[in-house]
Amino acid sequence: MQQTIHTTAITFPEIQLQTRDAHKLRGYFGNLFREHSPLLHNHLESGQSQYRYPLVQYKVTGKTPMLLGLNEGAELLTSLFLKVQELQLDGLTYPVLSKNIRNQRWKIGVDSDLHHYRYETLWMGLNQDNHQRYMQTEPGQERQEQLKRIAISNILAFYKAFDLLLPKEQRIMLSLQVQEKSTRFKDQHMLAFSGGFTTNALLPDFVGLGKSVARGFGTVCRV
Template sequence: MTTPTTTQELQVCRIKFPEIQLQTRDAHKLRGYFGNLFKQQSPILHNHYEDGRLRYKYPSVQYKVINKTPTLVGINEGAALLPQLFLKIQELDISGKSYPISSKNVEMRNERTGYSDQLHEYRFETLWMALNQKNYPKYQNLKTEAEKEAMLNA
């Protein structure tokens, strides 16, 4: 593997709750639970600004269920925020069911990203959907690629 020609280093924090088993489709319930629990802390936790506008950026905090394990992933500013908030969590409430938490697996690391002359194989564990049914038509009606990129980065 060669060193990428243009690189960026990202700080990544992963918090896993290994004693809890959920279905992959429950990831949005994690987002809803933590988004409500910490709604006053930061818009990066739920991608809504205080005035109700949506934050159209790649999520700095992601809520996933990987191999049935609830997993939170923070990138850069999200990586700094996750340990401050989520290490205090003692239970999860998903769909009215309470899951006590006695252990958390926390991993902090720096990841290099960028362009490479080599081919790399990737596998997506979960999908990211930047647009929903309501904002997709707005995105489609934008005239230029610059406008579309600006909407996704707003």
Template sequence: MKIRSYQLTIKTDRPLNTHSVSLRGFIGRQFPHLELLHNHTSDNSLIYTYPRVLYHVMNGYAIIIGIEEGVDAVKLVVSNLTKLLLNNTEYKIVEKIDTESEIDFGIIKNQLIYSFLAPWLALNERNFEQYQQLEGWTKKKDFLEKILIGNIISMSKGLGYTVSEPIKANIINLREVSTSLKGTPMLGFLGSFSVNFEIPDYWGVGKSVSRGFGTIKRVEELGS
């Protein structure tokens, strides 16, 4: 499946020293009428589908990705944005680099290896308790692999893609990390995994991907 994508990289007068959540909040407040930018409807209800706009702060740069309908929304940001105000600090925008393309998404025959660039929020309140009760890494690994597959299936449904063959995921290495979401302490995971599924770089899996959580990047093709 080909998906329309637009990536905007914003360079400022000095490196950004903040989290993706702050970037998402600022953009959402600047353009409240564009629901795709903040993933909420006009009555502040959450839009329950895969986000059409993703936000990242990486290596001191802001990166905003528009997906399908989100492409045009991000393009409006390009034309109207001159500065960023993040955590009460103003950053002057000195350069905008944008790329629009048709990217591949979906099941494939071979396995690709991905690395998490930001904590993967795999667990909700219910399965967190289940995870904590499991003894040994083998059981926890199997549990998390099933969740990972479920995350990819949910992502696919949100993008209108039908998964026609079984998804086979293997966690290569993973470590627990402490993080927070809206001020609430959360357990996240960093590491790498392989899966027979093509996911574009800088997309996310799991909870709160529009805020930058669960961001992945392809490392290599297994066996290459």
């Protein structure tokens, strides 16, 4: 079973930022266009967080800032593209001298071929519950199996966000190749992972999987 989704990627090639600056992009654009749509900041009108897969994501890959929209988020970014004249981050103003927009359509679902994906930004696959279970497990095969199950569940959660529920006979196969890394998130040290995976699942380039994808974590690209 497969279906098609639409993405819009906006990049600012003349501005260079650090990967950790992605959350600053989210804060800036979420405030700048707050009245346009809650999709930009993933909060309800009450101010509460909206617990759904974010349809607008903020990333820095290869030092280049990027906004990625999916389906309604893609349409929203297309409508706002011409309005972006500058970025204001940490008290600094970056004039937008050039910007690129790319609209694409992607198949998602299980494929008959295998595809290799690389994490362009660190993958935060562990939440509070499974982090404790992971640390209590001996390093080696058992930890890899746990991470593999989490990576598959990340893909299934992504599909579910677009109402794609795979029939039982269509299983996601996945081989994970990752290494432990340490990162700071909300002023705390967090365990994250670099590397990639091989799978029969189809994914659009630059979508995020795992935790904190709106802030740029877990961004994948097909190799």
